[in-house]
Structures are given as C-alpha cells and as structure tokens.
Amino acid sequence: MSGKLSRLFAVAVAAATLLAAPSVVAADRFIIVQSTTSTQNSGLFDHILPLFEKETGIEVRVVAVGTGQALKNARNGDGDVVLVHAREAEEAFVREGWGVERFDVMYNDFVIVGPTAGPAGIAGMSDAVAALKRVAAARAVFLSRGDDSGTHKKELSLWRAAGVDAQAASGTWYRETGAGMGTTLNTATGMGAYTLTDRGTWISFNNKADQAILVEGDDRLFNPYGVILVNPARHPRVRAVDGQAFIDWLTGAEGQRAIASYRLNGQQLFFPSRIPGRPNT
Amino acid sequence: MQDFGDAFGLAFGLILTGDADLAEIVALSLRVTLVAVAVSCLIGFPLGAATAILRFPGRQGVVVAMNALMGLPPVVVGLLVYMMLSNAGPLGVLQLLYTPTAMIIAQCVLVTPIVAALTRQTIEDMASEYDEQLRSLGVGPVGQIGTLLWDARFSLLTTALAGFGRAIAEVGAVITVGGNIDHVTRVMTTAIAVETSKGNLGLALALGFILILLAMVVNGLAMTLRSQWMARAYG
Amino acid sequence: MVDLALPQGAALASRRPILPLQATGLSYATTQGTWVGPVDLSIGAGGVTVVLGPNGAGKSVLLRLLHGLLEPTSGSVTWNGRTADRDARLRQAMVFQEPVVLRRSVAANLRYALRIRGLRGAALREAADQWLDRSDLARLARRPAAVLSGGEKQRLALARALCGEPEVLFLDEPTANLDGASIVSIESLLRTARDLGTKMIFVTHDLNQARRIADDVIFMASGKVCERAAADAFFETPETPEARAFIDGGIVL
Numbered sequence: 001m002s003g004k005l006s007r008l009f010a011v012a013v014a015a016a017t018l019l020a021a022p023s024v025v026a027a028d029r030f031i032i033v034q035s036t037t038s039t040q041n042s043g044l045f046d047h048i049l050p051l052f053e054k055e056t057g058i059e060v061r062v063v064a065v066g067t068g069q070a071l072k073n074a075r076n077g078d079g080d081v082v083l084v085h086a087r088e089a090e091e092a093f094v095r096e097g098w099g100v101e102r103f104d105v106m107y108n109d110f111v112i113v114g115p116t117a118g119p120a121g122i123a124g125m126s127d128a129v130a131a132l133k134r135v136a137a138a139r140a141v142f143l144s145r146g147d148d149s150g151t152h153k154k155e156l157s158l159w160r161a162a163g164v165d166a167q168a169a170s171g172t173w174y175r176e177t178g179a180g181m182g183t184t185l186n187t188a189t190g191m192g193a194y195t196l197t198d199r200g201t202w203i204s205f206n207n208k209a210d211q212a213i214l215v216e217g218d219d220r221l222f223n224p225y226g227v228i229l230v231n232p233a234r235h236p237r238v239r240a241v242d243g244q245a246f247i248d249w250l251t252g253a254e255g256q257r258a259i260a261s262y263r264l265n266g267q268q269l270f271f272p273s274r275i276p277g278r279p280n281t
Numbered sequence: 282m283q284d285f286g287d288a289f290g291l292a293f294g295l296i297l298t299g300d301a302d303l304a305e306i307v308a309l310s311l312r313v314t315l316v317a318v319a320v321s322c323l324i325g326f327p328l329g330a331a332t333a334i335l336r337f338p339g340r341q342g343v344v345v346a347m348n349a350l351m352g353l354p355p356v357v358v359g360l361l362v363y364m365m366l367s368n369a370g371p372l373g374v375l376q377l378l379y380t381p382t383a384m385i386i387a388q389c390v391l392v393t394p395i396v397a398a399l400t401r402q403t404i405e406d407m408a409s410e411y412d413e414q415l416r417s418l419g420v421g422p423v424g425q426i427g428t429l430l431w432d433a434r435f436s437l438l439t440t441a442l443a444g445f446g447r448a449i450a451e452v453g454a455v456i457t458v459g460g461n462i463d464h465v466t467r468v469m470t471t472a473i474a475v476e477t478s479k480g481n482l483g484l485a486l487a488l489g490f491i492l493i494l495l496a497m498v499v500n501g502l503a504m505t506l507r508s509q510w511m512a513r514a515y516g
Numbered sequence: 517m518v519d520l521a522l523p524q525g526a527a528l529a530s531r532r533p534i535l536p537l538q539a540t541g542l543s544y545a546t547t548q549g550t551w552v553g554p555v556d557l558s559i560g561a562g563g564v565t566v567v568l569g570p571n572g573a574g575k576s577v578l579l580r581l582l583h584g585l586l587e588p589t590s591g592s593v594t595w596n597g598r599t600a601d602r603d604a605r606l607r608q609a610m611v612f613q614e615p616v617v618l619r620r621s622v623a624a625n626l627r628y629a630l631r632i633r634g635l636r637g638a639a640l641r642e643a644a645d646q647w648l649d650r651s652d653l654a655r656l657a658r659r660p661a662a663v664l665s666g667g668e669k670q671r672l673a674l675a676r677a678l679c680g681e682p683e684v685l686f687l688d689e690p691t692a693n694l695d696g697a698s699i700v701s702i703e704s705l706l707r708t709a710r711d712l713g714t715k716m717i718f719v720t721h722d723l724n725q726a727r728r729i730a731d732d733v734i735f736m737a738s739g740k741v742c743e744r745a746a747a748d749a750f751f752e753t754p755e756t757p758e759a760r761a762f763i764d765g766g767i768v769l
C-alpha cells in the first residue's frame with residue numbers, strides 16, 4: 001500500500017471507531033436490571049424490552065449474570081431492579097432491606113437433560129427426585145452449576161429430597177462447573193453428562209448434540225421468577241421512579257401479554273404469573 | 282473440520298453483508314482498546330523511561346513490580362476496578378460502572394505495566410550509549426527522558442502493539458466492569474462469550490476469526506506506517 | 517556572507533569567561549584502583565592543549581573529570597575560580613571517540629543543541645545553517661543522521677558541539693577511528709573553531725596528530741601528569757624519561 005493511502009486509511013479507521021461507537025453517555029433515561037442468563041440468552045428480553053422502551057422512552061440495560069451475582073451486585077447498589085429466579089434468596093434480599101418488595105413475574109420449569117441412552121436410564125421419568133436417586137446409584141456423571149444461582153439452589157433442594165449428599169462426591173461423578181447455564185450445558189454436551197437446566201435456556205441452546213430432555217413435569221421443578229426494586233433508602237442513587245415504572249409495566253397487563261407472546265422455535269418459554277401486581281403469591 | 286469451514290463461511294458472510302451488529306461491536310472494541318492503549322502509553326512511556334535512567338532508593342523493587350504486574354490476571358483487574366466503581370465503592374459517585382469508560386479504565390490497568398516494563402528495558406539498553414553525550418550537551422533528566430523516548434520511537438510502537446494485543450483479546454476485565462450490556466458495553470470478546478454460552482459455537486468461532494482478522498489489520502497497518510516512518514528517518 | 521561573530525558570541529565575550537580551568541588535587545579511584553591523580557593543573561585560554569600519553573594513562577578519565585561527566589573522589593575543578601554550574605556546562609562541549617548522533621536529520625541534531633542553549637526562531641535557523649556550511653554538511657542537512665558515514669557523523673558531532681559557540685571544547689580521540697580524508701576535514705573544522713576563539717583540550721595517542729595541532733602539551737603516564745610544556749619545547753626536548761620513551765618509540769598505541 002502506498003504511503004499516502006495507508007496513512008489515509010489509518011486516519012479513517014481511527015475516526016470511524018471514535019465516531020461510530022454508540023454514544024452511551026448521551027442516553028437520557030435508563031435503568032440497569034440485574035438479571036439471569038436464562039432470561040437474556042433465551043431472547044425474552046430482546047422481545048419484551050423494546051415494547052417497554054417505545055412506550056416509556058426508558059432504555060433498559062440488562063446485566064445478565066447468575067442469580068447469586070445479580071443479588072450481590074444489587075446489594076452494592078449497582079442495579080435499579082433485579083429479576084431472578086431464586087425465591088428464598090429473593091425473600092431474604094427484601095427481608096434484609098436491600099429490596100423494596102418482591103412481585104411474581106412469570107414462571108416456567110426446570111428439566112433434567114442428558115444423553116438419551118445414558119447409564120442412569122431416566123429417560124421419560126416425571127419424578128425428578130427418583131431420577132436423581134438413579135443417577136447417584138449409577139454414579140453417572142452429573143454436572144452442577146455450583147455457583148449459588150437459582151438453578152443451583154433448586155438442584156441442591158432436589159438432592160436433599162432424594163437423601164443424597166451429592167456435594168460429598170464432588171470431583172467424582174458429581175462435578176461442579178462454577179459457571180453459567182450456557183457454559184454448563186456446553187460442558188454437559190462435551191462430556192455426555194446429566195444436568196439440571198431451565199427449559200427456556202435449553203430450548204434456545206444450540207449445542208445440544210446428542211443431549212435431550214429426559215425428565216420433566218414434576219411439581220418440584222416449578223421455576224418462578226420474581227422482580228424487585230432495589231431499595232433507594234439503602235442506595236440513594238437508585239433510579240427508583242423509572243425502576244418502579246418497569247416493574248409496574250412488567251407485572252401489568254401489557255408486560256404479562258408480552259411475556260406470553262414470546263415464542264422460540266414455536267414454543268412458549270415463559271408463562272406470566274396469573275395475578276399481576278400482587279405480592280408474594 | 283466441518284465446524285471450522287462453517288465458521289469461516291459465517292465470518293465472511295457477516296463481513297460482506299456489513300452486518301450492523303457486528304460493525305457496532307467492532308467499533309466499540311476498537312474504541313475501548315485504542316483509547317486504553319493511548320492512555321497507557323501516555324503514562325507508561327515516561328514512567329518506564331524515568332525508571333530506566335533515574336537512580337532512587339527502591340528502584341529495583343519498582344522494576345520487579347513493573348515486570349510482575351505484566352502478568353496481572355484480567356479477571357482480577359475486573360474485580361478490583363468493579364469494587365472501585367461500584368455504588369458501594371469509593372468512586373461510585375462517578376457512575377462509571379457498566380459504561381465503556383469503565384472498560385477503558387480496566388484495560389489501562391492491564392496495559393500500563395506492559396508498556397512501562399517494556400519501555401524501561403528499551404530505554405535502559407539505549408541509555409548507556411547516550412548518557413555521556415546528553416549530559417555533555419547540558420540535557421537534564423527530564424530532557425533525557427524525552428530525547429530517549431523520541432529516539433526509541435520505533436521500538437516503542439512495537440511496545441504499544443504488544444499492549445494492544447493484550448487488551449483486544451481479554452474478556453475477564455471488560456465483562457465484569459462493563460456488564461456485557463447489549464448495544465452498550467458489548468465488545469468482540471464478550472460477544473464471543475455470550476454466543477458460546479448460548480451454544481452458538483459456530484457464530485462464536487466466526488466472531489473469533491473476525492477478531493483475529495481485526496488484530497491483524499491493526500498490526501499490519503501499524504507496521505506499514507512504521508516502516509514508512511523509519512524509511513523517512515533512516516533514508 | 518554570514519558574519520562570523522554571531523550575536524551569541526558577542527554576548528559571550530561580554531560575560532565573565534569560564535577560563536582558566538583549574539584542577540586541584542584531583543583524583544578518581546574505584547575499587548579497581550586509582551585511575552587518575554592526584555592532578556594539579558591550570559589551563560588558560562588560547563589555542564589547542566593536547567593531552568598526550570600511552571594507553572591507560574588516564575587521559576580520557578581526566579577529560580571527563582574536567583568536563584564534569586565524572587565526580588572526582590577527591591580534589592576539585594574550578595572555572596575561573598568558581599565551581600562548575602549550569603552556565604559553565606552550557607559553555608563547554610565535548611566530542612567523543614564514537615559519535616553519538618540523534619535519530620533525526622542532520623540539521624535537527626544541530627537545532628537540538630542550539631535549543632538547549634536558548635536559541636529560537638530565526639537566530640536558531642541561522643546558527644544551524646552557518647555551522648552546516650562550515651562543516652560541509654549543508655548538502656546532507658535533511659538526511660537522517662543515522663545513515664551518515666563514520667567521518668560524516670563525527671563531523672556532525674563536532675558541528676553540533678561548536679554551533680553553541682562553546683568557550684571550551686573537549687575532544688576524546690575524535691579521529692581515532694577515521695580515515696585520512698575524514699581526519700583532514702575534522703582538523704580543518706577544528707582550525708575554524710580555534711580561529712573563532714574556542715579553547716580546545718584534545719586527547720590523543722597519535723604523536724603525529726599532536727605535532728600537527730598542539731600549541732601546548734600535557735603529557736600523562738600512569739594517571740599522573742608527567743610533563744607540561746609548549747608544543748615546540750615538548751617535542752624538541754622532552755624532559756622526563758616517560759615522555760622521551762613515548763616520543764622516541766613513535767609507536768601509535
């Protein structure tokens with residue numbers, strides 16, 4: 001490349017990158033929502049948030065991490081709203097004064113996935129606890145999130161109900177990835193292992209290979225999501241008004257309709273809670 | 282091998298169709314990293330040169346620390362900067378968390394030690410040759426730093442490129458302080474992380490190829506400019 | 517034609533001169549032994565003082581002690597009765613055996629030295645041009661200094677040293693690595709400098725060069741000053757056995 005041309009190109013690249021990048025600071029109104037990877041990666045937010053933004057002019061910025069980290073970030077005041085799926089942790093969050101009030105938003109269910117011709121032989125079962133007992137008995141490889149997330153807490157409660165101390169076997173047939181759902185599913189596919197996942201993430205996941213849903217339908221696999229406003233009394237910089245507007249919309253008729261209308265591969269991933277706007281049902 | 286082929290094809294397709302999301306992510310990656318490298322050089326060049334030529338108590342400790350900090354784990358840097366910028370932290374009032382500025386700060390922390398340590402080595406190698414002549418001419422320590430840095434400019438460009446390479450490739454720091462927010466703080470590496478977590482391995486790999494291509498373009502451009510610059514300076 | 521007496525030179529003459537240079541009990545020792553000293557001498561204005569002697573005699577160390585590049589372990593150096601300060605520094609210059617040129621053009625090298633001495637704008641450009649002409653480097657003015665030949669680089673180093681109109685110029689074997697033609701052009705430039713009134717203190721081990729250019733001679737051996745005399749007297753009738761051996765030996769060490 002000739003001298004002048006490459007210099008011109010360099011200047012053009014520099015100018016383009018400096019000018020073309022989104023002018024983040026210029027956004028007038030926005031809220032930060034600490035949420036989970038299941039809501040983000042499933043595409044739900046991409047579907048419902050534009051509707052809210054168009055109606056209110058409030059941009060919603062989602063930080064999608066695990067439930068544990070989302071609640072921790074919110075305790076630090078680094079979010080205006082949390083939307084997660086770990087009922088007990090959410091209630092503790094409000095009880096300790098970090099959140100104002102918890103509202104039901106939506107629900108779906110968890111499923112156990114794994115190799116169709118797996119060693120534990122649990123395909124088609126609808127009793128999750130019995131299925132996990134078989135997995136333990138067969139010492140079949142089971143992957144845990146191991147990250148204090150909603151999924152992780154649900155998984156541990158199922159092991160407790162099965163009377164199995166799975167964590168004692170950590171490192172043998174029971175393996176803790178300490179990672180998000182997507183990473184854990186990738187690892188499960190790679191190892192041909194069993195794992196617990198929420199249906200929304202599973203349906204939107206594209207590296208299923210030979211893995212499939214093996215166990216579903218157990219009442220204990222119920223997965224409710226809650227939304228909480230971060231307490232402005234504890235963190236004065238919380239955008240309480242806009243945050244509450246989001247919660248009102250989400251639990252109101254429009255938000256609930258938007259959630260219900262989201263389809264992926266023809267399937268509905270999230271179901272709106274039946275009584276919008278009433279706490280702790 | 283079929284996956285690689287698919288990924289290549291996907292990468293080409295994204296580039297040729299001028300995919301808008303891709304352009305946005307590439308632009309932000311370049312903006313964050315180029316600004317971070319520029320600031321790191323502004324700090325690291327004089328810091329490295331000063332450490333090279335000045336003698337002060339504890340100098341050896343500073344040199345060791347500089348070299349060791351080159352190996353700072355990005356995820357740790359991300360955590361530390363997060364704790365500083367968090368609303369619960371000392372700099373929360375600046376409201377920088379989850380913005381590109383926070384990402385630039387984190388990458389500066391990562392890149393400055395690299396620039397400083399490499400600059401120190403480069404200048405130290407030159408200093409003994411220049412020392413007597415510069416002192417004879419009446420140049421003080423500050424002037425010596427400036428003169429040595431300018432005379433070392435071609436090596437320093439390579440140092441800057443080393444810093445660029447480190448920054449454009451890291452994900453641990455930017456994902457923690459940036460939050461990987463779509464259209465706001467999503468860069469190439471965090472986009473790859475998200476697509477991987479969705480199981481979209483082909484797309485993740487394609488983005489990876491594009492990132493490598495991006496790094497090659499920047500380096501190629503820098504080296505071309507460098508050799509022209511050198512030709513003018515050396516004849 | 518450019519006036520040889522620059523405004524800067526006039527200002528120099530009206531200021532207090534830094535000569536004579538006085539060394540008292542000067543010595544330099546390291547853990548490896550005493551390189552130089554003790555040395556007592558006084559160098560006044562006018563002409564070329566050659567510091568002569570065999571290798572290892574301490575000539576280069578003495579030069580650096582006088583110029584202030586080395587701190588003596590004992591003794592002192594004074595300039596016209598005063599200790600060395602920044603003003604004295606800026607009115608001296610030194611040329612080394614290996615020329616150190618900056619990575620920029622030939623003309624920029626000269627401008628660098630001139631800027632340190634406070635010149636700006638038109639005065640700076642004129643001074644640079646004048647010395648480019650005097651050192652026959654004008655046609656190379658915009659060339660990068662790094663591509664010059666050894667002889668040209670040394671001429672540049674010398675021009676750079678002289679363009680600031682120093683009162684004293686130290687030279688440490690400046691032509692030791694050069695061919696005959698380069699030596700001729702360097703010595704010619706030195707004559708120009710001497711005619712302008714610059715005092716030169718010149719270290720060499722080349723007897724013939726010393727005969728060509730010296731006005732007076734300081735002969736050193738084993739770190740001490742053995743003999744000091746006017747050039748003619750020294751070369752005709754050296755007094756000390758070391759000096760006699762050096763001159764008679766005639767070997768370029």
